[in-house]
Amino acid sequence: MMSRRAHNGITDLRRASVKRKLDASRLLKHGEGLHGRGAAYLGGYAVECKLKAVALEVYDCLTLDQLASKWDMDDRHVYTHGLEFFARRLPLWNRLQDSPVWRDFVSHVNRWRPSWRYNPHILTDRDAEVFMGAVDRVLQWLDTHH
Amino acid sequence: MTSNGKTRDQIKQALENALRAEFPKDTVDISDGFQENIHVLIVSRRFDGMAEQDKQDLLWNVIDRTDLNEDEKRLISLTLPYSPAQIK
Secondary structure, three states: OOOOOOOOOOOHHHHHHHHHHHHHHHHHHHOOOOHEEEEEEEEHHHHHHHHHHHHHHHOOOOOOHHHHHHHOHHHHHHHHOOOOHHHOOOOOOHHHOOOOOHHHHHHHHHHHHHHHOOOOOOOOOOHHHHHHHHHHHHHHHHHHHO | OOOOOOOOHHHHHHHEEEEHHHOOOOOOEEEOOOOOOOOEEEOOHEEEEEEEHHHEEEHHHHHHOOOOOOOHHOEEEEEEEEEEEHHH
């Protein structure tokens, strides 16, 4: 069984964010209108991985377990998929609220849930493109403002 | 208390009032987000068949017409406009 502690380090999380974003973009581009939901599902993970990588960098930790110790919380909390939970704990939160991508985060990116994988309904390409556009802009902002 | 002098509860009430007026027969839920943040959920048939961006634009149009200032609106960290079909 894969441990949740696999790939919990800063290097893997940084790379996974880039990879999941590419996965999502290619699925959307070549999905022939059928895979918007899958693309958005992967796009949300790109943001989750990025937020966790930023947290590790900002708090000078190598792994999520170290971050849990630094934040003095049960290590289960740092494995959460809650984007708001994670982003809110970062020093960049107030700047994110003041940034041009705040409404992208509020209206689109923060709606992401891991449970989307259970949703059998088609997400139209138009809606998926809007979501992925917001993901792109938030990721770019995180890249340059953390 | 924000720079405009509103408490968090007053901000939630202002949102509730504006959204209730716009969606009188629909589900309007203004709830607590993580820490001081506020989440806005609307379930309405007015959203049937609308693209996600159009739903968000409709919702934000109502929020932007309130007297909340930008600092107060920044407490909103999640907006969820759903048509009933989306939650079945």
